[in-house]
Amino acid sequence: MPKILVIEDEQPVRINIVAMLKAEGFQVILAEDGQIGVQLAQEHIPDLIICDITMPQLDGFGVLEVLQQTPTTSTIPFIFLSAKSERSDFRRGMNLGADDYLTKPFTRTELLEAICTRLTKQSAVMELKQKLEEIQQSNLLKDDFVSTVAHELRSPLMTMKMAIQLLQTTQDTKRHVTYLEVLQAACNHEVELIDNLLDLQRLEARTWQDEAELIDLRTWVPGIVEPIRMRAQQRQQIVQIEICPDLSPVRANQFGLERIITELFTNACKYTPPGGKICLKLFAGNSSSMKAEFGSTTLSQIFTAQRITIESTAFCFMLSNEAEIPANAIPHLFERFYRVPKSDRWQQGGTGLGLSLVKKFVEQMHGSIYVHSANGWAHFIVQLPIKR
Template sequence: MTTILVIEDEVLLREEIVELLELEGFQVASAEDGVTGVQRAKELLPDLIICDVLMPGLDGHGVLSQLRQEPATALSPFIFLTAKNTLEDFRQGMKLGADDYIVKPFKRTDLLEAIATRLTKQNLILQLQQKIETLNQSNLEKDDFLNTASHELRNPVTNILMAIQMLKKAPTKERLQRYLEVLQAESNRELELINDLLDLQRLETDSYHANVETIKLQDWIPAIAEPFQIRAQARQQILQINVSPYLPAIAADSANLKRMLAELLNNACKYTAPSGKIALEVYRAPHASATSSVSSLIMLVVSNEADIPDAALPRLFDKFYRVPNGDRWQQGGSGLGLTLVEKIVRRLNGAIQVTSEAGWTQFTVQFPTS
């Protein structure tokens, strides 16, 4: 509710203005003099202030001067009430930062129109400030992203250049083979990072259009999970897959859906110790909201035997974030996998949660069936 502060030393006029504004639906506070008005303005931070000019002690000009020096009230809309109708008086008030003048005696409509005009202008100013703050924050995030991305891109290139130099001086075939392997690994790492950056940009742009098709998950998931079964077996890991046969067909971008599932399974395989367990479960759950048009949800849960510190959980989907000491087997990665997962889940109109307790980490994705 909009709050208006009325500062007026004439009791009858003050009460009439308060009553009028309350009948119009405003929340109204009042003060009988300038000193009290300044104190109440600092306490309440009203959306608009109406103040008499001629008051004993601290007059209206003094009130406005003090409030304009306070950061919290510097931009508060301020309307003067005055019995003086001279150009000099108007100029003095405007110089101090008054937004409007109403000359006594005034009509009810004059006051309400002045209030409506000031509040509309103030709302526009606040919206503009929010946009500026959003743009500033976006620029800071962009700069931080570019700095981090350039750093991440330099690392593989540096290793590639070093490997090339060492190849020229390789004393044995074994050393030659080793440097070729480094070149291959770092080239793959650079390519993965570039592809992830391009995919991230594609998902974040408003012009992105999904290639939606009908997918039967119970038929589609086993093929996507098969390479991870082979990978898990090679590392003596146990990957259990349980997909409900009663899932409804869904409409989704299959490329995005495949990328999301592959990233989650890749993450699980990467951070699970040899002989550890990994589980993929997909099932249909009733929707909790009775008012929603969505009758049920698809639940996709990827779990693995691994612990993630509580402090790291809120940052898992941040760009380039890696859990400290999490990659115990030095398998590398772009640091963008889970960021891409979250973006894809949003594109599916779904939600994702992560928990880590009792030796297990669990990613739960839910998205509507309709």
């Protein structure tokens, strides 16, 4: 319930007001003079203040003047109480910023109506203020995003421009082939970036449809992973896939699931050294297979560290690779365009959107994703509901 500060030097009036407010469920703070009232207002930041005008040392006008000087207390709704009914006193209070003015004696109904009106208006004002702040923050993020996208799009375009210029000036056949390869790589990068941006936009606008179909993961996943496995073998990386035998076919969005697995595998290939392992493990929520080892860490230890509970109505997969992620980088992994500094072993580059897309797809599919890194390994754990 709202918190109300009552500043009143007359004890009988103070007791009467407190009884009325507590009967309505309000939380009440009491102050017997203006100086104490100012101190309590600054300490507790109440939702509303009811203050007598005529008090010794610091009167109600003085209290309001002090509170108006501090941003945290200047917006608190303020109701004056007074035995005076002169128009000049009323105008003075309003000019100082008071929200209402009740003349003693007042009825219970008058007091509660004044409180309800002020709290309702304050709630509307605070809601509007929050929306304005959200709009301002959204605009800042939008401006930053547009600036970053422009930079990311410009980079491969400049590479293509340079390759075209070199192709036009050289007569050497071997150099022609090299420049064409550079041009093709930059073009592929640009197309990938645009495709990822479009996917990200659809996911954030929630126009992507999470349509489920029955998938036999034991036969489907190896086919998805095979092109990545061939690329990993060229880099002498070892790819292992383990699908628990108790994992039955599941209903899930095939496109979203493919993008999640592909992006995680691509990311793992970028950061795994020659001879390093990349392991994909799939299992059902009711699986008891928790003995798989990753370096000196077991699957159950990883789940305990991340406080992960696998739901019986879900399936889970974990992609692990031999490359530890710096602790200070983990909170930023799913940010758009974020790349872990100086960690791309193969100078492969990328759009910086892969893990952002993974997280968005997981969220759209009503799942959850966790990251754990220790003992020379990085683990990405995804849990998705099994749809009926």
